[in-house]
Amino acid sequence: MGLFTTPIKTMDDLFTHMLQDIYYAEQQITKALPKMIDKAGEPQLKQSFEKHLRETEGQIKRLDQAFEQLGKPAKGVECAAINGIISETKEIMSDVGDQKVLDAALIAGAQAVEHYEITRYGTIIAYAKQLGHDNVATLLGQTLDEERATDKILTDLAEANVNRKAA
Numbered sequence: 001m002g003l004f005t006t007p008i009k010t011m012d013d014l015f016t017h018m019l020q021d022i023y024y025a026e027q028q029i030t031k032a033l034p035k036m037i038d039k040a041g042e043p044q045l046k047q048s049f050e051k052h053l054r055e056t057e058g059q060i061k062r063l064d065q066a067f068e069q070l071g072k073p074a075k076g077v078e079c080a081a082i083n084g085i086i087s088e089t090k091e092i093m094s095d096v097g098d099q100k101v102l103d104a105a106l107i108a109g110a111q112a113v114e115h116y117e118i119t120r121y122g123t124i125i126a127y128a129k130q131l132g133h134d135n136v137a138t139l140l141g142q143t144l145d146e147e148r149a150t151d152k153i154l155t156d157l158a159e160a161n162v163n164r165k166a167a
Contacts, residue, residue: 015127016072022120023063024076029113030056032086036106041099042165044157045106052110052150059143066136085112104166107158114151121147 008014033053040046067074089109096102121144128137 011127012131015124015131015133016070017077018120018124018127019063019066019070019072020075020077021079022117022124023060023067023074025079025082025117025120026056026060026063027076028079028082028086030060032089032113035090035093036110039093040103040106042103042157042162045103045162048150048153048157049106049110055146055150059146062139062143066139069135069139070133081116082113085109085116088112098166100162100166103162104158107154107162111151111154114147114154117147118144118151 006013006017008017030053033049033056037046037049037053040049064074086109089106089112092105092109093102096105121140125137125140125144128134128140
């Protein structure tokens with residue numbers, strides 16, 4: 001069966017697998033964000049991470065709703081991509097000694113997560129529409145909007161002061 005826990009034979013199977021993938025990813029993000037909050041020195045960065053933790057908890061609830069609307073159990077499948085991004089971010093967090101550089105590194109790690117989520121949600125929404133699950137597409141569109149907004153906040157924060165202070 002390769003990397004997948006169940007065979008993927010149809011577009012619906014692929015759609016379900018992607019939902020399970022992002023469900024797992026969101027759960028891992030809720031575990032990683034508190035550590036990032038603790039490590040962040042820049043008050044605005046800390047606040048941004050705290051806000052996104054609350055949003056992520058809401059995103060998991062939306063995924064629960066999506067699974068319910070589809071009549072499928074809400075469960076995750078291990079996601080190597082998010083595991084790798086989080087692992088790399090943790091490694092960098094332990095390697096960086098300067099707080100200002102650490103804040104820049106935390107933004108980089110968080111944006112890697114956001115970019116992954118943006119691509120995954122975009123794909124899931126496209127699949128949902130193709131499969132006639134417009135209600136799920138609309139629901140997850142709210143999450144995609146939040147992910148894009150978080151990415152913009154992080155970019156603005158990095159460009160406005162964090163990167164300058166770290167340089």
